[in-house]
Amino acid sequence: MLITLLDIALAGIAVWLVKTILSSKRSPAPLPPGPKGLPLLSNLLDLPQKEQWKTFADWGRKYGPIVHVRALGQSFIILNDVHIAGDMLEKKSTIYSDRPVFVMAAELTGWKDTLVFTPPGERFKEYRKYLHGAVGTRSVLEKLNGLFETEAHKFLKRVLRKPEAIAENIRETAGSVILQVTYGYEPREDQDDLVDLVELALRQFTEVMEPNAFLVDLIPPLRYVPSWFPGAGWKKKAEYYHDTLQQMSDVPLQFVRKQMSEGTNSPSMVSSLLEENTTPEQERNIKWAAASMYSAGSDTTVSAIYSLFLAMTIYPEVQRKAQAEIDALVGNDRLPTFADRAQLPYVEALISEILRWGTITPLGVPHTLSRDDIHNGYVIPQGAIVLTNVKGMLHNPDVYADPWTFKPERFISAEGKLAEQDPRSCCFGFGRRICPGINLADATIWSSVAMSLAVFNIRRKVVDGVEIIPEPRFEDSMISHPSPFSCTIKPRSAKAESLIFSD
Numbered sequence: 455m456l457i458t459l460l461d462i463a464l465a466g467i468a469v470w471l472v473k474t475i476l477s478s479k480r481s482p483a484p485l486p487p488g489p490k491g492l493p494l495l496s497n498l499l500d501l502p503q504k505e506q507w508k509t510f511a512d513w514g515r516k517y518g519p520i521v522h523v524r525a526l527g528q529s530f531i532i533l534n535d536v537h538i539a540g541d542m543l544e545k546k547s548t549i550y551s552d553r554p555v556f557v558m559a560a561e562l563t564g565w566k567d568t569l570v571f572t573p574p575g576e577r578f579k580e581y582r583k584y585l586h587g588a589v590g591t592r593s594v595l596e597k598l599n600g601l602f603e604t605e606a607h608k609f610l611k612r613v614l615r616k617p618e619a620i621a622e623n624i625r626e627t628a629g630s631v632i633l634q635v636t637y638g639y640e641p642r643e644d645q646d647d648l649v650d651l652v653e654l655a656l657r658q659f660t661e662v663m664e665p666n667a668f669l670v671d672l673i674p675p676l677r678y679v680p681s682w683f684p685g686a687g688w689k690k691k692a693e694y695y696h697d698t699l700q701q702m703s704d705v706p707l708q709f710v711r712k713q714m715s716e717g718t719n720s721p722s723m724v725s726s727l728l729e730e731n732t733t734p735e736q737e738r739n740i741k742w743a744a745a746s747m748y749s750a751g752s753d754t755t756v757s758a759i760y761s762l763f764l765a766m767t768i769y770p771e772v773q774r775k776a777q778a779e780i781d782a783l784v785g786n787d788r789l790p791t792f793a794d795r796a797q798l799p800y801v802e803a804l805i806s807e808i809l810r811w812g813t814i815t816p817l818g819v820p821h822t823l824s825r826d827d828i829h830n831g832y833v834i835p836q837g838a839i840v841l842t843n844v845k846g847m848l849h850n851p852d853v854y855a856d857p858w859t860f861k862p863e864r865f866i867s868a869e870g871k872l873a874e875q876d877p878r879s880c881c882f883g884f885g886r887r888i889c890p891g892i893n894l895a896d897a898t899i900w901s902s903v904a905m906s907l908a909v910f911n912i913r914r915k916v917v918d919g920v921e922i923i924p925e926p927r928f929e930d931s932m933i934s935h936p937s938p939f940s941c942t943i944k945p946r947s948a949k950a951e952s953l954i955f956s957d
Contacts, residue, residue, distance in 0.1 A: 483833040486522040486531065488513060497523035501530075503666060505930050507816045510534065511846035520832060526672055529838040536847045536880045542829055543821055543840070543884035551886040554822045554839045557670045557677050559662040562692035564699045569746035570819055574886065580736070581743040585890040588723035589635065589747070595893050598635065599792045605631050606901035607789065610909055610954045612643075617943040620763055621756070621935075624902075625653065628755040631898050632748050632891075637706045638713070638720030648706060655702040656753050658695040663932040703745040723747070751891040754814050757935045758805075758899045761812030765860045766912040767924055767941040772862060776801050776907045777946070786949050790904040792897075801904055803862035808903070809848075810877035811860050811926075816845035816934055818883055844880050845934075858926075909950040915940040 491497040500523060502509040513521045514534030521532040533539045543550045551574045553560075560566035569581045589595060609627040613620060626641070629649045633639045641649050662668065668688055670676040681689035706724075713719035714728065727740045766773040779800045784790050790798070821840040826833060834840075849857040853875055854864060864874045882889040889895070906912075914921040924939035945951035 483828050483831060485529075485835070486520040486832040487517040488522040488532075489517075491524065496525055497530075498525040501525055501666070506665060507843050507845040510817075510841070510843045511849075514843065514846060520830060522832075522838075529835050531834055531838045531840045532843060533840065534843045534846050534850075536853075536875065538830070539842050539847075539880065539884055542827075542834075543842070543887070546827065546829075547885035549825055549827060550821050550823045550840065552822045552824050554820050555674065556663070557674050558668040558688070558692060559659065562670070562677060562689070563658070563662050563695045565659060565662075567703075567742045567745075568749060569743065569890070570750060577739060580739045581746060582890055584723065584727060584740060584743040585747055589891055589894040592893055595897050596792075599897070601634060602631065602897050602901040603789075603791055603905075605634075605898075606905045607954075609902055610905055613906070613910065613943055614945065614951070614954050620941075620943065621760055621938070624759045625649075625752070625756050627902065628752045628759070628898060629653075629748075631755075632751050632894070633706070634720070634722070635894065636723050636744050636747050637710050638722030638725055639706060639709055640720075648709075651698070651705065652702055652748060652752065655695075655698050656749060658698055659749070660931050660933065662692075662695065702749070703741050706748075707741050707744065747891055747894075750889065751894055753933045754889070755895050755898050757812065757814045757933060758808055758895070759902050760936050761808045762804075762903050762906065763912055763941060763943070764924060764926065764936045764939055765808065765811065766907075767914055767939065768926060769860045770913065772804065772860060773907065773912060776804050776862075780904065780908050784908065786947070786953075789953055790908050792901070794904075795900060798904065799866060800862060801900075801907065803865035805899060805903055806865045806877055807860055807862045808899075809881050810854065811848075812928060812934075812936060813845040813848050814881060814933060815883075816843075816930075817932070818842040818844050818880075819887065819932070821884075821887060842880065842884065847880050848877050860926075909945055909954055910943050911946050913942045913944075915942055 489497055489500045491500060510521070510532045511534060513523075513532065519533065519535035519538050521534070523530045523532070533542070553571050553573060555561065556565075556571065560571040565571055569578070569585070572578045572581060587594070605627055608630070609623060612623040612626065616623065626643075626646075626649065629646075629652065630641050633641060633648070639648065666672070670688065679686045679689060681693065683689075710719060710722065710724045710728065714725055719725045724740060724744050728737070732740065779798055780790055783794055783797050790801075795802070818841070821842075822837060823834060823840065824836065826836045828834070848854065851857050855874075865876075878892070882892045882895075914923055916922070922940060924941070925937075927937040927939075928934045929937060945954065
């Protein structure tokens with residue numbers, strides 16, 4: 455008798471139901487509250503397909519900051535409060551630092567070898583050690599300030615030449631910074647094969663991480679279905695995406711090895727690590743730690759800088775205030791440098807507002823816990839998938855007044871300190887899973903933002919005499935970028951244009 459894909463799916467559901475029944479036991483505390491759900495299906499039909507963060511925020515207002523739902527035998531814990539998330543994922547990081555199994559993205563496509571999906575253990579520690587040594591502290595990154603400033607200056611030139619291609623210009627700049635820090639590789643202008651390869655891998659990663667996009671993530675036994683089986687085209691896609699990822703990790707490593715053998719390599723994280731006496735296992739870890747830094751860091755930086763151009767198009771008065779601050783300190787004879795940073799509080803607040811308003815990772819990356827926990831009187835069961843509603847946290851009106859308005863002033867008090875909660879407390883992750891490239895991203899974003907504001911006027915496009923104000927819309931994906939929008943970008947003056955093209 456022919457076994458169909460539906461038969462396999464039903465069998466998978468049966469396995470989950472049996473698992474649920476067998477694992478049920480008397481708990482010392484109740485589960486957190488949440489929507490009631492239906493018999494057998496539990497909350498499967500309650501889970502939203504799009505903009506999950508909105509539904510999760512609604513549940514938080516109704517049920518409290520910790521919400522529990524269940525689907526196909528799997529418990530989900532949704533956190534809507536940054537302090538509770540910190541208490542659980544940071545103070546109890548020893549049990550909350552694992553990752554759930556993402557069959558399509560991690561197992562079949564191969565992203566399990568990168569830091570984001572690596573479980574706690576020796577390999578995880580080694581990855582973090584490599585990345586911390588390269589970009590983990592401000593003192594280390596201060597030595598790279600010249601690189602950040604040079605690449606930001608190149609960014610200005612790219613924008614002036616091709617203002618209509620702002621997203622591509624941002625991506626090229628972010629990629630160039632990380633490729634040089636990681637591999638000592640300086641991409642070619644306009645188009646570079648390695649940058650294109652990484653961009654392809656990142657687009658594929660975004661696709662395989664879409665919620666509920668692949669049935670195999672809900673029914674893991676489907677992973678054993680052969681690629682020739684009717685309806686299993688997703689399996690061929692996984693094989694193709696796996697090959698792309700392998701190239702993304704291998705090609706730049708081969709470049710470094712070749713340069714080192716010829717004595718022409720530039721200083722980089724990978725070259726410095728390979729100069730040591732490394733074992734084959736260590737070399738493998740170096741390769742994937744490096745791939746982790748590029749794949750994670752470039753996309754998040756792109757999102758933040760792109761949000762700057764969207765925000766300045768919508769809020770010209772904010773742009774004028776930031777430019778006035780830069781003009782008063784820097785003047786018009788040079789570009790801002792990191793030496794000016796401490797004396798530009800409004801620009802600093804503007805960057806904080808970019809991270810809040812244009813939330814880069816709306817739901818972060820899921821955690822799971824290695825054993826049962828009791829928190830705030832609720833049991834958090836072992837193996838539960840913990841979701842941090844980062845966008846809900848950063849748009850909570852009880853924390854951020856008028857949260858949908860772009861308002862840097864919210865981060866400046868009379869004493870010059872942050873008046874509202876710093877978005878960095880959640881936008882880069884929690885606990886042991888916090889982004890190891892947070893300081894690298896911060897430096898890249900600051901230099902690009904400060905220099906762009908110093909020399910460009912970012913304005914609304916005018917069509918038939920009418921200003922077009924773009925909607926502040928963002929992609930519904932794991933790493934969220936502003937949706938495409940139109941604006942005009944021109945030098946503020948002839949002097950600004952000469953600064954852009956100066957060496």
